[in-house]
Structure formats: structure tokens, C-alpha cells
Amino acid sequence: MSFKIRTLPAEHRFDVEPGETLLAAALRQGVGLPYGCRDGKCGSCATRLLEGRVDYPSGQTEALEGQPEDTCLTCQAVPVSDLVLGVREVAAVARIEVRTLPCRVSRKERLNHDVMRLFLKLPENQRLRFLAGQYLDFILRDGRRRAFSIANAPHEDAELELHIRHVPGGEFTAYVFDSMPEKSILRIQGPLGTFFLREDSDRPVIMMGGGTGFAPLKGMIEHAIHRGFDRPIALYWGVRARRDLYLADLPETWSKRLPSFRFVPVLSEPDPDWHGRTGFVHTAVLEDHPDPSGYDVYMSGPPIMVEAGRIALEAAGLARDRMFSDAFEYAAHPKAKDDGAA
Template structure:
């Protein structure tokens, strides 16, 4: 029997869970099917959220999608793309509470559509009467389109404020779905979603200070996490760095201003890569602004959310500054793709 035709066993450390992977099945697919709470994000080999350490055994990557392995040590394993060729032992931080949440497919109605700036639309979705979606702040949902394509957006509101599900949709030039949202989608339209998905969630079993880094609409899942943290009265130091091109690309800027006024442990720093002539704040790449204030990141939990180039640059720079993989969490939005995307 060749390697690709055998079932393989996977054991996780330190949790000690064991599960089987069918021939040609990825580690993550098998884990999710068997309710093992492995971390994941884009499921497309881009964001690195699913990275585990391969302690024993061998894998292959038939898809060839291994962008997130660049710069990683040889033991790094992308569970969303890796197919075992032998029994494995993985070191990975499991998320027990997410494995207990049911992923559901359901209809919803567009209750509200509000333009937040020149290229971001806020959608608020209402589930069928009497239903609520169990989810954790930072997770995302997928729209299931009629042609079989899917578009994924982070849920921007926390679970304690879930009468409506809030999404931030950025208009992408030539983006079929975002064009539909901006030009044609009407309030009261019926849509079909699958949710909740993803493991980009706040780790609460630690007292480490928190650094959050957003690029564009990567603010959405961080907004949900922050509002959850404030509700839980988490007292850890929290810093949000939000990178956009110019001042007009900041949307809902009054929110972090209010949070900073109400919560002494919170501070936010907007960063413009193409600053307006009268801009007096931080300029340049957002991850570089973080490192100017925090050149050593070994003591922080770091959360990065936004387009893949920003997330990839941030992860590499933060690892070089001492951020350990067990404390570096990311969510990369694949614009105009059928994976985790913002179009």
C-alpha cells in the first residue's frame, strides 16, 4: 500500500487527543470532522493560523499552497494543507471550546445596509425568528452564493450583542460580490450563510499584554474581540494599531476613541501608509509602527488581521522580534477569492 492510500493516526500534544486521517485528507479536515479543536483561519495555506509543530512523522502538500511556511522552521506544519504520509505527533494549541460549537447553514435577511466610508459597507444580518448563532468573538461566516462560490467575512460584533450579525464589506475593484453589495443588494434580501468558522479568537487563559494589528477591514474581528474583552472587564494592557492608506480609509474612528476614553488599559494608534499632507500621526507600514514602540515582543500575545501581505510581513517581523508561534495569531483576508476573503 502506498503512502497516499493508507489511513494515518495523528496524536496532538500536549492535549493528547488522537484521530485518524483518511487517504488524501488534510489533517485539518479530519480534525474538524471529528470535533478536534485545531486552530485554523483561511484554510488556503495563506494566513498561518493553522501552523503546528511536527514532532514525529511526515506529510506532503499536494495542493502546493504553502505560502505561510516561508521563513518557518522545518518542523512547521500547515494542517489545512498537509496530508500525512505516516502516523504523526503534532504540537499544537487546541481550542476546546470551539470544538463544541456547531457549524450551521441557515438563511438570513439583510436588515440594514450602511455606508461607513468611500469603500466600506456595514451589513447587519437577521437570523430566522427565535434563532441565535453560537459563536466566539473573532470568528467569521461564509455567504453561500447561488453558483456554489463562497465569500467569507468576519463577524464584527461580539456574541453578547448578537441580535444582528454585523459585517464590514470593503469594495474591491472588479469584485463580483462586493459590487453586488454596493450596487444592487437591497435591505430585506434573503441570503444563505454558513457559520461560525475560524479560530482567530481572544485567548483569555493568560495575563500577557495584548497587541492587535489591523489592516483595513481587518478591524472587524478585532472590534468583536475588543468589545468582548471590555464586557468581560479584562484588565490586561491592550494596544490596537490600525493601518490604512489615508485618513479617509479609517471608518468608525469614533469607536476606538470612545474605548480609549472609557478603558484606561486600552490605547489605539492609527497608521497611514500614504498620509494626508496635514497628518500628524504615525506614518508608514503598520507592523513597523508596532516595532518602533515595542522592539521586543516576547512577552506579548499578538493578533494580526488584514490582507495577506500585511499579515505575512507582520508575522515575519514579529517572530524576528521574539514573538513565539504559540502567542502569534493571525487572520488573512484573501480579497476576491473563494476562501477567507473580504470580497
């Protein structure tokens, strides 16, 4: 027997089949629930459960820690009754078709000691429609998936650009770095996620990236330039050392095309000759913006960075619905969003 789900305030209704997660059912029926990792870790899908009961057969409820008692994770929650959800739906995502397509590796480019840029070409006459900041899944031969953020802007869709970080023990990233030949044929599914640039806002923007969390922010900034944004954008990029700042000349190029753009690299383990900002990236953000309540903030990177940013920004007065995040694991783990990329 299926269960009936109602969302507030949008008053959308959809059905969930036995054993199906709320998110899977919503996506299948074109309802735009927010989501990110689909693994119960990032918290992007956290939603208020106003009526009814759910179960978590997968046991993946990491992101429930510290959340109010009436919170459910739609990517893992399976209803055991009819439900009413309090959720801010993402209509833009619901309008874009998620597709499964073959692709060819057209180019590989080593960006630094542990980041590879991969360019994917879709079949002739095929394009993947996506929002700036979304991600895609590689579907491996054994059915496992590896997710990577799309690093290019939607208008530059002749190829898809990914930034892949090599992690010791990461099977897929080892393949990308060591043995994947150009012209390899792979299978992808996308676009996925509700992390994208909100164009219907008039607020200034703060972007906070960690490591290859730079990738989706790059796509957002290049999309903003293409669209002629006049809102201020400040990009804070946290890495360990100077050598981790790959594509380091890009921000200067952006600043010439977007006068209101500001770039702040933040190093946690700086070399002695580094004279820029140091420490935690969210600390640098709040040093420059002690009252972030009037901003839209986009955070992309390891879960610990995203969660630290979320806690600190909320304590400083930023409403949760003005924070947008994409948290991913840097881990050689079969259920991580990826094993070393954005």
C-alpha cells in the same frame, strides 16, 4: 483505508479518511486544531509533523515558505501514513458547533468610500454562538464561499455585523455594493477560525489591523469592555489615508469605557495635514514596544502585513505562540478568503 492521527502534548486521536485533509477530519471529530483561511495562505494552521508523511494534492502550500522543514499545513495536508502532530490545540473552538443557517440582510450602511457595513438577521429563535474575532462563510449558489470576520461581540448577537470592502473585479462585493437589496436571503456557515480573544491570559494586549482587518478587532475590544477587562489594550490601525479610517469615533468611545485602551492610527499615504503616525503599522508597534515579549499580539489584515508583523515581532523577542493572526486576501480571486473584506 483511514489513517490514525495522534496529537502531542494533548494526546488526542482522530482518524482521517482517504483524500481528506487533516483539518477537515479534526473539525469533524471535535479536535481543536488551529486554523484561519483554510486555503494554505495564512499559516495559522502550521503544525509540526513529528512522525509520518503527508501530501498536498491541491498544491496550495504558500504558507510553508520560510517555515521549518518539519512543518505541515493541516488545512491542505492529506496524510499518506499514520501521523504524530506537535500542536497547541484550541479547546475553546472545539466546544462551539459550526452551523449552516439561512440569514436575512436586515440593514446596509455605507461607512466610507469603499466599506459597507452589513447586518444579518438569523431565523427567529436562532442564535450563532461564536468567539470574539471569528469569521463566517457566505455559501453562494454555485457552492463557492466568501469569508468575512464577525465585527460584533458575542453578547450582541441579535444581528451579525460584517464590514465588507469593495474591490474592483470582486464579484461578490460588487453585488453587495451595487445590487443586493435589504431583506435578501443568504446562507452562512460559522463560526470559523481560531482567531479570537484569549481570555485565559494575563498579558497586556497589542492589536494590529490593516484596512477592514479592523472588523474582528472591533469585536474583540467590545467583548473586552463587556467582560470588564483590566488588561491594557493598544490598537494600531494601518490604512492608506485618513478617509479609510471608517467608524473613526469608536475608539474614543472605547477609551471612555476602557481606561487602559490606547488607539494609534497609522497612515501609509498621509495627506499633508496629517500630524499622526505614518509608515508601516508594525513599525509603529515596535517603536512604541521595542520589547514585545510580554504581550499577546493580535494581527488582522492582508497577508503581507501579517507576515511582516510576524517576522518583525519574532525578531524583537515575541514568542510565536503569543501571536494570533487572521490574514485574508484583498483580491478578486475565486479561492481567496474573500474578495474584499475582513
